[in-house]
Amino acid sequence: MSTDTQTRTKETDTQARTKALAEFYSAPETALFNQITVAHVRDCSTATMERDRWSGGGIPFIKIGRAVKYRKSDVLTWLEKYQVQSSTSETMAA
Numbered sequence: 001m002s003t004d005t006q007t008r009t010k011e012t013d014t015q016a017r018t019k020a021l022a023e024f025y026s027a028p029e030t031a032l033f034n035q036i037t038v039a040h041v042r043d044c045s046t047a048t049m050e051r052d053r054w055s056g057g058g059i060p061f062i063k064i065g066r067a068v069k070y071r072k073s074d075v076l077t078w079l080e081k082y083q084v085q086s087s088t089s090e091t092m093a094a
Helices: 003-026 035-042 046-055 072-080
Strands: 062-064 067-071
Touching (some): 003 035, 035 072
Antiparallel strands (some): 062 067
């Protein structure tokens, strides 16, 4: 892949993430989102989202037929479990 193509791909990815984050945070608490949008919110891959569903340790989800959806309120609750840390030497309280 050429450098120009890589740069355009990064710009497109950044634009997609920015759009997804704006959509997510402006939506009501009851809104449902697909794994792509929630992966942008978590800043992870869709493969990570799928692995978390398989292992049972991720964000609660809803199955509607074959579609997997995440409620905004569940995503925000899940994110709140993680404390903000100011350095890597801090440990999370159990």
